[in-house]
Amino acid sequence: MKYLKPWWSDGGGLLHLTILLSLAELRLDLDLDLYLLLPPRTLPGDELLLPGGPTSPAYALSPFPASGGWGRADQLHPKGRELDPAAPPEGQLLREVRALGVPFIPCTRVDAWLVHSVAAGDADGAHALLGTAAASSAGGVGAGVDGGSQAASGGGGDPRADPSSPLAAGEEEKAPAEPTAQVSDAGRHATEENEVLRAVDHSFQHEENEQRASTQKEKQLQQMNQDENKIADKPAWELEKTTESSHERHQNGTDTSLFLEDLFQLLSSQPENPLEGISLGDTPPLAASISDGMYSSTHYNVNFSQALSQDVNLHEAMLLGPDNTFRRDPIARTSQPQEPFLQLNSITNPEQTLPGTNLTGFLPLFDNQMRNLTSQDLLYDLDINIFDEINLTSLATEEGFDPMLVSQLFEEPDSDSGLSLNSSYNSTSVAKSNSSLSLCDGAIGYSTDPEDLESLSRHDLEGAVGGYYPESSKLCHVGHRSDTNFDADLAFQHVLHNHTYHSSALESTSEPLSWPGESQKIRSSYLNDTGRNLSRDERCAKALRIPFTVDEIVRMPVDSFNSMLSRHYLTDTQVSLIRDIRRRGKNKVAAQNCRKRKLDEILNLEDDVCNLQAKKETLNRERVQCHKAINTMKQKLHELYHDVFSRLRDDQGRPVNPNQYALQCSHDGSVLILPKELVTSGHKKENQKGKRKSERRN
DNA sequence: GTCTAGTGTCATTTG
């Protein structure tokens, strides 16, 4: 049983894999114990699902003997279940590891954890061994939203899959059992940095250890052999207790110094190829002893030549100097998550174990050695070219970073602004990309393996982090990426200036380009949880690992938005993208509102027109009615007039001529018969008086 | 192929 070093989480895992990469160049097939990182709140009975699925030669484990120990993946729960965040961590192992101060990755859910049985020479298995947690975990950019957690792999899964945050880290120091469900990039970045710094610190702390090991190594070797044999004979519950003492020895640097010196001598004696002299015969006796007994079946046989897949951020982490573009959160820097990892030994199919390649025990040897090396030593000893490849690969496997997504973002041929910096990315370029699938089944982000694409799509859909690309993790892919000078930030300068009408454009362009059987899966990566197409900003945000949803970014109040930008751990590119997303989102909403308003205004005006027209018609009808009434009254008056004059008689009894006389009504109600001349002159006088009065008023 | 409605985006104006 080997234990992870206290600094094993992000930085530790990185250093570890660096050595593995050195091994990879030697094409060494190693039979190693598997180091597992268990979720901090893993409880007895919790089941860990393998990413390989029930049909793969994979195993999953239950973290505690109470749940039956190791079990086949197909016997376990198909998906991780929600753990009770309020439940305190239990188990002796967990307490032990916590006591060691092992960095703790808080999470509340076990989705799928790294345990992948690796057959001898099984490259995919090796990939799985070295990094499946990120791919198997779900959540990704949206992990903090949906509360999903990411796993840190014992073989070096992307540490950023871990949903740790500065706040969570700080809280863990105070209350380790405090649940932390939210994921933030800031936390992950801070955790990365903290772990790298921690690793460097430990390397200094252990420098003294490497000075004293030589004189005691035989004695210690015997002691460890005895311990391991005892472990092999003990039941699991006692095993935990036994391992605790083993931990203590590791902590004290007593049993590790032996291997440290061995490795150091090997490295120093083989400067050009520090591992050249390593062979089965060079394996410390402990390795064989450990591989015997009850743990003889708990070894992974790993072909590390194929193992370059994940946990390759060492270069990136080391390059993150003061001038890097990442914003350091001082809180995150000072706070060190102290939640322990629980380490269990691995299990593999005994039939798949490659005989004669047992280097068990080499892993802790490397591990300890790395602890004793300074960062300069590491940089000096390790081929920088490996770092380049690692970094490039890390881009492919980094949490939430979807190279395929990015590449397709570039390849979106249609642009609404003509600002696309690469106009050659038309359908032809896509076709070329398609053709590259067959040339190198590992062009970044592409895979001819439908399962890979499916996993990729799933990875995308779920915002999974780290990305497990069994095929794309090969060196072939790395070379491809290197050839294309892929750079995420530069790439997103394209993205940010590519006014692509993505959703429809994607469908209209990619579908006819015939990715038979795969286009649908690729298209699925453009769908969100609700099934609709992801917008460009959503895909950009996902590809650039923006820890917020577009909706959040857009709808967030200004103050919250600004504080969010200052609080989180975001690169300049991310900040720029977030601001652009917010601006575009706001403007999009504003445009929608504007159009809606305009439409409403038009509708209102149309209503006004209708109302006015109706009113006009009403008035016209009233006017007609009035005219009719007036005419009727005139007619009646005329008839009455003639009726009156027909009955009037003068003094001589003759009828009165209505043309010469007129009827005039006085104020007292009496009616007078006057000659028209008088009536006309009287009307003129009254009219003149009225005019004068009106003139006076004016 | 053309037309139209709808949409996203940018540049500019407005409050």
Place this chain on the structure above:
DNA sequence: ACCAAATGACACTAG
């Protein structure tokens, strides 16, 4: 002066 909202104009797609 600065910012967000509003708006005009353009490009693009689907029907």
